[in-house]
Amino acid sequence: MSTLSTKHRGAPDPMDFFAPATWAEALETKAARPDAVPISGGTDVMVELNFDLRRPSALMDLGRIRELKEWDVVGGTVHLGAAVPYARIISDLADRLPALAMAARTVGSPQIRNRATVGGNLGTASPAGDAHPALLATGAVVEAESFRGVRHIPIGGFFTGVKHSALASDELIRAVLIPTAAGPQQFSKVGSRNAMVIAVCSFALALDLDRRTVGTGIGSAGPTPLVARAAERFLAGALDWTNLTVSVSAAQRFGELVADAASPIDDVRGTAAYRRHALAVLATRALRWIRTTGTATNRGKEPVPA
Amino acid sequence: MTEPEETASATTPATTARTGLAHRPADNRAVGGTLRLSVTINGQDRSAPAVPPGASLLTALREHFALPGSKNACEQGECGSCTVYLDGEAVCSCLVAAGQAEGRTVRTVEGLAEGGAPDAVQRAFIECGAVQCGFCTPGLVVTVHDLVHQRLIHEDGPPDEAVIREALAGNLCRCTGYEKIIEAVRQAAGELRSARGRVTQ
Numbered sequence: 001m002s003t004l005s006t007k008h009r010g011a012p013d014p015m016d017f018f019a020p021a022t023w024a025e026a027l028e029t030k031a032a033r034p035d036a037v038p039i040s041g042g043t044d045v046m047v048e049l050n051f052d053l054r055r056p057s058a059l060m061d062l063g064r065i066r067e068l069k070e071w072d073v074v075g076g077t078v079h080l081g082a083a084v085p086y087a088r089i090i091s092d093l094a095d096r097l098p099a100l101a102m103a104a105r106t107v108g109s110p111q112i113r114n115r116a117t118v119g120g121n122l123g124t125a126s127p128a129g130d131a132h133p134a135l136l137a138t139g140a141v142v143e144a145e146s147f148r149g150v151r152h153i154p155i156g157g158f159f160t161g162v163k164h165s166a167l168a169s170d171e172l173i174r175a176v177l178i179p180t181a182a183g184p185q186q187f188s189k190v191g192s193r194n195a196m197v198i199a200v201c202s203f204a205l206a207l208d209l210d211r212r213t214v215g216t217g218i219g220s221a222g223p224t225p226l227v228a229r230a231a232e233r234f235l236a237g238a239l240d241w242t243n244l245t246v247s248v249s250a251a252q253r254f255g256e257l258v259a260d261a262a263s264p265i266d267d268v269r270g271t272a273a274y275r276r277h278a279l280a281v282l283a284t285r286a287l288r289w290i291r292t293t294g295t296a297t298n299r300g301k302e303p304v305p306a
Numbered sequence: 307m308t309e310p311e312e313t314a315s316a317t318t319p320a321t322t323a324r325t326g327l328a329h330r331p332a333d334n335r336a337v338g339g340t341l342r343l344s345v346t347i348n349g350q351d352r353s354a355p356a357v358p359p360g361a362s363l364l365t366a367l368r369e370h371f372a373l374p375g376s377k378n379a380c381e382q383g384e385c386g387s388c389t390v391y392l393d394g395e396a397v398c399s400c401l402v403a404a405g406q407a408e409g410r411t412v413r414t415v416e417g418l419a420e421g422g423a424p425d426a427v428q429r430a431f432i433e434c435g436a437v438q439c440g441f442c443t444p445g446l447v448v449t450v451h452d453l454v455h456q457r458l459i460h461e462d463g464p465p466d467e468a469v470i471r472e473a474l475a476g477n478l479c480r481c482t483g484y485e486k487i488i489e490a491v492r493q494a495a496g497e498l499r500s501a502r503g504r505v506t507q
Contacts, residue, residue: 017336017359017405039403043383046401049360050381059360061406109476111449112383114395115402195475196384 016058023065023145026172031147034169036060040068040083041115043108044124068119068174076180079143082119082173089118097178099134099185099204106130106189109196119173122158125165125224132159132225133204133217134187141177146170152177159224183209184244186286189219190270190278200270203258203282207290212241216283221262221275228261231283244291251287255280336405345407347371348417359405364388366404367414375415375444386477389445390414396452398476415444418451426501427451430494431487438481446477446487454495458502464495 018036020026030036036058039045048054062068068083071092078096080089086104090113094101100118107113107130121129122142135155142153144167151171158166167173185206191197202219214232219225231254238250246254264275340356343366354370362381367373367390376399377387383398390399391413399412418425424432427450437443453473457465465473470491471484479487 014339015358015360017341017403019405019408039406042401042403042406043398046362046403047382049403050362050400056360059403059405061403063406108383109386110452110473111386111389111396111398111476112401115397195472 015056017061018058019061019064021064023067023174026060026062026065027145027147029060030172031170033058033060038062038123038172041085041112041117041120043112043116044120044126062119062172073180078178078180080118080176080178082122082175083117086113086116086118096180097134097138098181099137099187099206100131100178102185102187103130103134103189103202103204106187106191106194106197106199106202112196118176122165122173122176123167125159125163127159127162127222127224128199128202128220129225130189130199130202130219133202133219134185134206135176135178136217136225136227137185137204137206137215138178138181139215140179142173143175143177144168144171145174146172150174156227162223181206182211183207184290186289188282188286188289190282198269201262201264201275201278201282203279203286205283205286205290207239207244209241212236214239216258216261218258218262218279220269221264221279223263226261226263228258228283231257231261235287246287251284252280254287255284258283341405341408343370343404343408345371345409346411347373348413357404359403361404362400363390363392363402363404363407363412364399366407367399367412373414373416377441377444379441383476384478385442385445386449386474387442387445389448389477391448391452396449413448415448418447425451426497427454427490427494430490430497434486434490434493436482436486436490438479442477442479442481446474446479449474449477450487450491450494453491454498457495458498464499465491 018029020029037045037056038060040062062083068081070081071084072079078093086107089104090101104113107116118131121131140155142155142158144151144153146168153166160166187204189202190200199220201221204217206215214235216228216232217225218228234257235254238246259276259280262276262279264272266272336359341359342353342355343357344353352371354366357366357370364376364378367376368378376390379385379387381400383401386398388399389396392402393410418428427447431437431443431447453465467488470488
C-alpha cells in the first residue's frame with residue numbers, strides 16, 4: 001500500500017476537472033464530455049483513483065449543485081436528491097423510508113455516511129451496494145437526465161450486470177423516487193463487523209398494507225442486486241394481513257424462496273452456500289422483526305403486537 | 307513535494323485544444339493536469355499553485371499545504387487516520403478530491419488547539435494515555451472532537467460506551483485496544499460539559 005501514496009508526486013496524468021454550479025451546466029458538460037466521471041461523496045471514486053485502479057480523463061464534481069442535496073415529498077413519493085448523504089437519510093427520512101434508513105445506518109462509518117450518497121451507490125451499481133435491496137423492495141424509480149431529456153428507470157431494470165447500469169454515457173442521476181412506506185419494512189446485512197463492511201449478503205423487506213403486496217431486495221448474492229418474486233407472491237398469500245403473522249412453516253418456506261432467488265458465488269467475503277443459508281435466515285428474521293416492531297410508519301398505524 | 311509549475315503550463319494548451327473548452331471560465335474547472343487550489347484551512351485563506359484535481363484532499367493538505375498532521379494509511383476511508391472537518395462535517399480527507407475542496411472550509415487536527423494550548427480532547431488523550439504509537443491519534447482526535455461537540459450542541463448528555471464505539475467505528479487503532487481512548491472521550495465530554503455549565507452559570 002505504501003508505494004501507492006507516491007503516485008501523485010511525479011508529473012500527473014492529465015485529468016480535466018469540472019465543477020458545474022448548476023444542474024443544467026452539469027448536463028451540458030456530461031453531453032460534451034461523456035468520459036467525465038461524476039463524483040459527489042467520493043467514497044467509491046476516490047478509492048479507485050487512490051489505488052490507481054482507474055485513471056479517468058475527467059472528473060465532474062456534483063457537490064456544488066444544491067438541488068441534488070435536497071429531498072421533497074410529492075404525492076406520497078419521496079424525491080431523494082442523488083447527493084443527499086446517508087447521514088441525512090438517517091436523520092430526516094427514517095419514518096418515511098424505514099428500510100433505506102436502516103440500510104443507511106449500516107453504511108461504512110460516520111465519516112463515510114457524511115459523504116456517501118444513494119446516487120453514488122447507484123452509479124457504482126455494485127451488487128453489494130447497501131441501498132439497493134431497500135430500493136428494490138420499495139419499488140423505487142431512478143430519475144436520470146441528459147440534455148436529451150428525463151428518463152424514469154424502474155429500479156428492477158436499472159442494474160444490468162456486475163457494476164453496470166442502464167445509465168447512458170451522457171446521463172446523470174438526478175434523484176431517486178421512493179414511495180413513502182405503506183407498512184413495515186426491514187433491512188439486515190451480514191458482515192464481519194458492525195461497521196465498515198461490504199455486505200456478505202443483505203436483505204430488505206417491505207410490506208404494503210394498502211395493496212397487500214410484499215417487496216423484497218437481495219444484496220451481494222448475485223451479479224446484480226436481485227428481487228425474490230416467488231417469495232413475494234408466496235408471502236402475500238401466506239401472510240395474515242390483519243395481524244401480520246405467518247405460520248412457522250410458511251416463514252421457513254419464505255426464507256427458502258428468498259435463498260432460491262439468489263445466485264451467489266464463492267468469493268473472499270463468503271461462500272455461495274453460506275450466502276444462501278444466511279439469506280434464508282435474514283428473510284425469516286425480517287418477518288419476525290416486522291411482527292415484533294409493528295408498523296410504526298408516519299401514517300400513524302398502531303404497532304402490532306408479536 | 308509539489309508539482310512543478312511548468313507542468314501545468316506545458317500541458318494546458320494542448321489539452322484545451324483537444325477538449326475545445328478554452329472559452330470556459332476558469333473558476334470552476336481545470337483542463338489538463340493541475341489547478342490552483344484555494345481553501346480556507348484552520349481559519350486562514352490558503353492557496354496552492356498546482357494541485358492535481360484528482361489527488362485527494364489528504365494529499366493536498368500534506369504535500370501542498372505542509373500540514374502533515376492528518377495521516378495517510380489506508381487511502382480507502384477505512385481507517386479514519388485522515389479525518390478532518392470539511393465545511394464543519396467530519397470526513398475522510400482521502401476520499402475528497404482536491405478539486406472538490408476548492409473554496410471550502412477545512413479544519414485539520416493542527417487547527418484544534420487554540421492559542422497554542424491543546425484543546426480538551428487533546429488534553430484528555432494525553433492525560434488518559436490514549437496514545438501509543440500515535441499514528442491513529444490525529445484522526446481519532448478530530449472524530450472525538452466532532453462527537454463531543456455534537457453532543458453539546460444537541461444537548462444529548464454524556465455519550466455512553468455504545469455511542470462512543472459507534473462514533474469511533476471509522477477510526478482504527480492497532481495498539482491500544484480502545485479502552486483508554488474511550489476513557490479519553492468520557493473525560494473530554496465531561497470537561498466540556500462542566501466548562502459549559504460554568505459559562506451558563
